[in-house]
Amino acid sequence: MLKGHLDMIVLAALAAGPAHGYAVIQEIRRKSGEAFDLPEGTIYPVLHRLHEGGLLSARWVVAESGRRRRIYALTKSGQRALQERRAVWQQFSDAVGSLLAGPQRRRPA
């Protein structure tokens, strides 16, 4: 189930600001209360795909460790896509919530 929503999860993790892959994974783990513990490698192809799709921008920097690091940030299209997906998810969540809330007893006529 998580696989189908990975794009939205990654976009949401970057909503707070630019970050590199490791920080994105940490943010997903933190925000989900450790519920989403994905194989870490699966996040990087998603980041590349969203970058290719124009939803993320990417730039290389040199980290304190001296290693090259790729930093991702939401583009305008990415922000719009996140807003749209949030709205769709909210609708879906409300609908499922209503269904799972149990049957409302009808008053006898």
Add this chain to the structure above:
Amino acid sequence: MISAYLDSVEKALAFDRSLSRSVRHELEDHLREVVAADPEGAGPDAESRAIAKFGDPRIIAAQFAIVSLSKQTTRTAIAITLVIAGIFTMMKVRIAWYEAMLWTTAEPLTMLSGIFVAIDRYSFWLSVVAGIAIWAQFRRRRRLSAELNASYRRHLYRSFLLCLVATTFIIVSIISDGMLTAFRLYSIDLGATALVPIFSMTIEIACAFVLAVLLLRWQQRMAAAMALSQ
């Protein structure tokens, strides 16, 4: 241990050198950071834990291969569009030059020239139609797929076929252009003024070469992505 893991990912992505290098740097930064943050301290155990959490290198490489393939598809479609526009411009430049120089085709070649003009015209406009079909195909599927499922494979095959058809018509058009240019040059005394049509034809041939290389690379990436996804 980390280096061996990165080598295996890099090797699997060898069909796209810039991607494999960039992925290597990115994954190395991640894995080294995870090892440094390991509560039990850095060492071979921490490295093997980091690798285990990262996932199967073949699966990761397969996901990157799909991104590379999508990139190559878009790149080829853009190149075809630019080449069609370029050929059209070069043809117009040559015709304007012939008119300015008052060059005509020598009498014995007029009939043959007429045949090549027809081939040139039809193959050029058919390449335009194929180019439009490529973009129509792209519009039907704007989002990049996360996996190489049956539907995405069909989309890629159709796109590849359309690009191949467009490239074939472009090449036929360029060959006809080459013949027509040769007829004109045969009919005049060669001098510095002949450099304009020769130069424009060189550009067209270079464009055809670029398209052929892009299609070949696309085919290689498609084969690599399919092999990794199995």
